[in-house]
Amino acid sequence: EAEVAQSPRYKITEKSQAVAFWCDPISGHATLYWYRQILGQGPELLVQFQDESVVDDSQLPKDRFSAERLKGVDSTLKIQPAELGDSAMYLCASIKGENTEAFFGQGTRLTVV
Amino acid sequence: LAKTTQPISMDSYEGQEVNITCSHNNIATNDYITWYQQFPSQGPRFIIQGYKTKVTNEVASLFIPADRKSSTLSLPRVSLSDTAVYYCLVGDWTTDSWGKLQFGAGTQVVVTP
Numbered sequence: 001e002a003e004v005a006q007s008p009r010y011k012i013t014e015k016s017q018a019v020a021f022w023c024d025p026i027s028g029h030a031t032l033y034w035y036r037q038i039l040g041q042g043p044e045l046l047v048q049f050q051d052e053s054v055v056d057d058s059q060l061p062k063d064r065f066s067a068e069r070l071k072g073v074d075s076t077l078k079i080q081p082a083e084l085g086d087s088a089m090y091l092c093a094s095i096k097g098e099n100t101e102a103f104f105g106q107g108t109r110l111t112v113v
Numbered sequence: 114l115a116k117t118t119q120p121i122s123m124d125s126y127e128g129q130e131v132n133i134t135c136s137h138n139n140i141a142t143n144d145y146i147t148w149y150q151q152f153p154s155q156g157p158r159f160i161i162q163g164y165k166t167k168v169t170n171e172v173a174s175l176f177i178p179a180d181r182k183s184s185t186l187s188l189p190r191v192s193l194s195d196t197a198v199y200y201c202l203v204g205d206w207t208t209d210s211w212g213k214l215q216f217g218a219g220t221q222v223v224v225t226p
Contacts, residue, residue: 093157102157104155
């Protein structure tokens with residue numbers, strides 16, 4: 001069964017360092033989402049791509065976060081510099097088409113120390 | 114986006130039916146109702162989606178009244194493995210609208226022996 005791949009699964013980084021997460025959606029899925037989930041809360045949408053274009057990044061802290069999906073396939077989310085409050089699970093999801101289910105990856109657990 | 118309201122938590126015993134109601138008073142004509150399940154340290158997983166009346170699949174049923182201002186997810190004969198957080202999402206994810214896949218706080222369901 002096709003899956004959304006994310007790496008790394010776990011990342012520990014020091015405050016002020018740069019960190020990057022990678023996501024490879026299911027083949028053929030044009031829409032890709034990045035979420036941040038703090039323990040005990042629901043996933044918070046950070047950025048949404050349609051192919052290679054950003055269609056919504058209103059919740060992305062643009063002073064330190066960036067996201068790209070250059071060829072409309074895999075995507076990278078970067079944080080620079082990381083802060084203690086960035087410790088969370090970062091989830092990637094993709095959707096094939098209209099009103100269909102979203103498939104989520106296993107996530108990257110980030111700990112900033 | 115239609116705002117959703119659902120109970121914070123629900124407790125149940127094994128073998129019982131669990132019904133989680135979600136309120137979405139401002140649902141739009143083109144909006145679908147979708148439910149996701151999330152286990153700790155995993156990404157959410159699609160359960161069921163509907164537009165009106167009743168939808169049933171192998172794991173759950175979704176009841177939607179005629180006014181569509183609420184919906185009820187029904188989990189028949191729950192087991193310990195159904196302990197999870199359940200999210201109700203309302204939105205129109207058509208290609209033209211590029212709708213946000215926005216999660217709320219969800220309902221923590223705890224199933225005990």
